[in-house]
Amino acid sequence: MSTxxxxxxxxxxxCKDIFIKKTxxxxxxxxxxxxxxxxxxIFIKAQRIRNLQETKVQRVDNIGDDIPSEFKGIINYALxxxxxxxxxxxxxxxxxxxxxxxxxxxxxxxxKALMExxxxxxxxxxxxxxxxxxxxxxxxxxxxxRQIISNEGKTEASEGIDANYLDIINYAAFALILISEGKQ
Numbered sequence: 001m002s003t004x005x006x007x008x009x010x011x012x013x014x015c016k017d018i019f020i021k022k023t024x025x026x027x028x029x030x031x032x033x034x035x036x037x038x039x040x041x042i043f044i045k046a047q048r049i050r051n052l053q054e055t056k057v058q059r060v061d062n063i064g065d066d067i068p069s070e071f072k073g074i075i076n077y078a079l080x081x082x083x084x085x086x087x088x089x090x091x092x093x094x095x096x097x098x099x100x101x102x103x104x105x106x107x108x109x110x111x112k113a114l115m116e117x118x119x120x121x122x123x124x125x126x127x128x129x130x131x132x133x134x135x136x137x138x139x140x141x142x143x144x145x146r147q148i149i150s151n152e153g154k155t156e157a158s159e160g161i162d163a164n165y166l167d168i169i170n171y172a173a174f175a176l177i178l179i180s181e182g183k184q
């Protein structure tokens with residue numbers, strides 16, 4: 001499990017590095033995004049991975065993105081979604097790096113805690129899953145979030161939006177870990 005924790009931390013560090021650099025470049029312009037827009041941004045990235053998988057293309061040179069960079073984008077947008085939930089979609093005020101970094105760390109820590117609990121229960125079954133399954137599960141979670149949004153955030157027997165974002169973060173992290181091991 002310590003190997004998984006280290007690999008997970010490396011994935012989140014790489015994602016955070018991108019997030020912080022982009023925050024320095026663009027500020028927190030994402031604060032204007034409504035919940036459905038965040039879902040759509042993740043959907044675009046997941047659908048792009050799915051298209052690359054189906055065409056067996058690993059990188060589109062004219063765009064410069066590849067499957068790992070798209071998974072990193074999914075993690076960062078899901079963390080943005082978590083931050084927006086935490087801030088209750090209050091005013092779209094710009095946050096500086098010093099304000100947003102602890103929120104990023106808090107949400108990433110929640111995702112890691114969930115990963116550790118589920119790994120304990122399921123014995124790292126994700127290590128035998130395919131990259132395609134992770135993308136399909138991410139797309140399914142996005143459909144659930146869309147339904148929750150259309151239900152004005154209310155659920156009767158299901159977890160809320162934040163729980164689905166946590167799962168999305170973990171599925172993308174698992175895919176990146178397996179990619180780093182050369183298994184995908």
